[in-house]
Amino acid sequence: MHEDFERCLRAVQAKDERFDGWFFTAVRTTGIYCRPSCPVRPPKARNMVFHPSAAAAQQAGYRACKRCRPDASPGSPEWNHRADAVARAMRLIAEGVVDREGVPGLAARLGYSTRQVERQLNAELGAGPLALARAQRAQTARLLIETSALTMTDIALAAGFGSVRTFNDTVREVFALSPSELRARAGRGIPAVTTGxxxxxxxxxxxxxxxxxxxxxxxxxxxxxxxxxxxxxxxxxxxxxxxxxxxxxxxxxxxxxxxxxxxxxxxxxxxxxxxxxxxxDADPAAVDEQLRADPVLKPLVEKNSGRRVPRTVDPAEFAVRAVLGQQVSTAAARTHAARLVAAHGEPIEDPCGGLTHLFPAPRALTQLDPASLAMPESRRRTLLALVHALAEGELDLGPGSDWTAARDRLAALPGFGPWTVETVAMRALGDPDAFIPTDLGIRQAAENLGLPSTPAALTRHAGLWRPWRAYAVQHLWATGDHPINLLPA
The missing domain is CATH 3.30.310.20 (DNA-3-methyladenine glycosylase AlkA, N-terminal domain)
Known part of the structure; x- marks a missing residue:
């Protein structure tokens, strides 16, 4: 989008916050870059230049605006609805892969050479993987400086800097303030937060x-x-x-x-x-505009605009839970999962609540006794095949995974039909166009709304909703009387 000067200019002049994170505005005369919705008076058009990422603006020598804090914008929605190499790379960088494994580790996960990865990221984002990771470290550092009482040494470690000196130099370069000046500018009253x-x-x-x-x-x-x-x-x-x-x-x-x-x-x-x-990081304006074009969905979207797709913090965990939920109620699926957690999860302490375990990792579940699972033999085989594929690295559901390859690998496992594959694609892979026309709740909602209720016919009609069919699923589910649709008291 940053290459469409007139469109970007209109967004800046309107201070349109919907475009925050889509592009960044750099001002030649001040050497500052901002988010589109920056509250200050827009500069003259001839002094503006637009960048596709904060890292690109920083690499071009601009420092972050102290008023609008562009580095704290929501992330670009591009990386959540695309499945190409650049989007996969950005999801992996957000996961800290470059900080832990370097650019070679990032390239290996993507199946490309380091030169190919750097070329693709530079072409689209104006910055390579090291610069993008550096911008992320700078934002984490600023967040901790302004909102915690951690020492600067601890902040440098937490943000992923190799040394306190690099941390100090980066903060000064990006924000035109030293770390201590940033903390002073944030004001008094920083909570006395302990490490962690x-x-x-x-x-x-x-x-x-x-x-x-x-x-x-x-x-x-x-x-x-x-x-x-x-x-x-x-x-x-x-x-x-x-x-x-x-x-x-x-x-x-x-x-x-x-x-x-x-x-x-x-x-x-x-x-x-x-x-x-x-x-x-979703773009609700784009999603709602597309779904609203269907007269059947329009009243649902207008009643509850901005629906999101609840996803997961652990794709492997969700895949296991999807198998446990095959053809059973929500309550039964929770019971099955709780038994796995009690038997194979890693215990933790929670002084502030009732959390007791980490969900068991796939490697731990490869040791479970099939006879201990209170479920049909066919589902036991499905679960064991899944955890072995995950544990051995034969199935990648992580942020850098290839969605098409992951779907194909899931479908090849015993007991993985379209419902399970698409449920995992929607919640674990994060594909915004995943669709589950065989789901009973979706079919009932479709019938009640006068939509086709057979899977094939509903899939044809759902072509109107692409590439946001996963969001349409949320609206259809919301027509039913189920606790998942209600904000808990």
Whole structure:
């Protein structure tokens, strides 16, 4: 989009926050870059230049605006609805792969050479993987400087910098302030937070409908791993350097987030996974516009605009839970999952609630006794085939996975029909066009709305909703009387 000067200019002149994260405005005369909705008076058009990423603006020598904080914009929705190499690379960078494994590790996960990855990212984003990872580290550093009482040394470690000196130099270069000046500018009253516990604000593009988002997570919560407590959804997280607990609750202009981590280095990954879980980088304007074009869906969209797709913090966990939920009620699926957790999950401590375990990793589940599973023999075979494929690396459902290849591999496993494959594609892979026309709730909703109710006919009609069929599924489910559609009290 940044190459369409007139469109970008109109967005800046209108201070349109819908475009925050889509592109960044750099001002030649001031050396500053901003988000499109920056509240200051727009500069003259001849002084503007547009960049596709904060990293590109920083690489061109611009520093972040102190007023609009462009580095804190919601992420570009491009990386959540595309399945090409650039989108996969951006999802992996958000997961901290470059910080942990370097550019060669990123390239290996994508199946490309380092030169190919750098060329593709530079062509589309104006910056290579190292610059993009550096911009992410800078944003994490700023967040911690302004919202925590951590020492600057701890912040440098948490943000992924190799040294305190590199941390200091990067902060000064990107924000034109030293770390201590940034903290002073944020004002007094920084909470006395201990290492590993942080209170954050997660931005999103408005509107956002929290009902089905939090309702679904609460209604399907696995005891010990997830819970709804005091108006917040809480769950355990398995992270690269340890584990954590995330607490999330909806507010009018952001999502409240409290993270308790055993290793502060996991902060960027934990934030990224919470954003994915709640689909916070979605573009509701584009989604709603497409779905509203269908006269049948139009009243549903206008009643509850901004619906998100509840996703997952752990694709492998969700795939296991999808198998446990085959042809059983939500309550039965939770019971099956709770038994797996009690028998094979890793115990953790939760001083603030009732969370007790991490969901078992695929490797741990390869050791389970099939006879201990209170389910049909065919489903036992399906579960064991899945966990072995995940444990041996034969199936990749992670943020850098190829959606088409993952679907094909899932479909080749015994017991994986279209419903399970598309459910995993929607919730674990994050494909916004995943569609489950065989789902009973979808078929009943379609029939009640006067839509075709047979899978083939409904799939043909759903061509009108592409590439956002997963969001249409949320609207159809919401027509039913089920706890997943209600924000818990």
């Amino acid at each position: 516990a942080l209170l954050l604000r997660l931005p999103f593009r408005k509107p956002l409908c929290p009902d089905n988002l939090f309702g679904h997570l609460a209604a399907t919560a696995v005891p010990g791993v997830e819970e709804w407590r005091d108006g917040a959804y809480r769950r355990t997280l398995r992270l690269p350097h340890g584990h954590g607990i995330a607490e999330l609750w909806p507010l009018p202009d952001h999502i409240g987030c409290r993270l308790s981590l055993t290793d502060i280095r996991d902060l960027p990954v934990a934030i990224s996974r919470c954003r994915v879980l709640l689909d916070l």
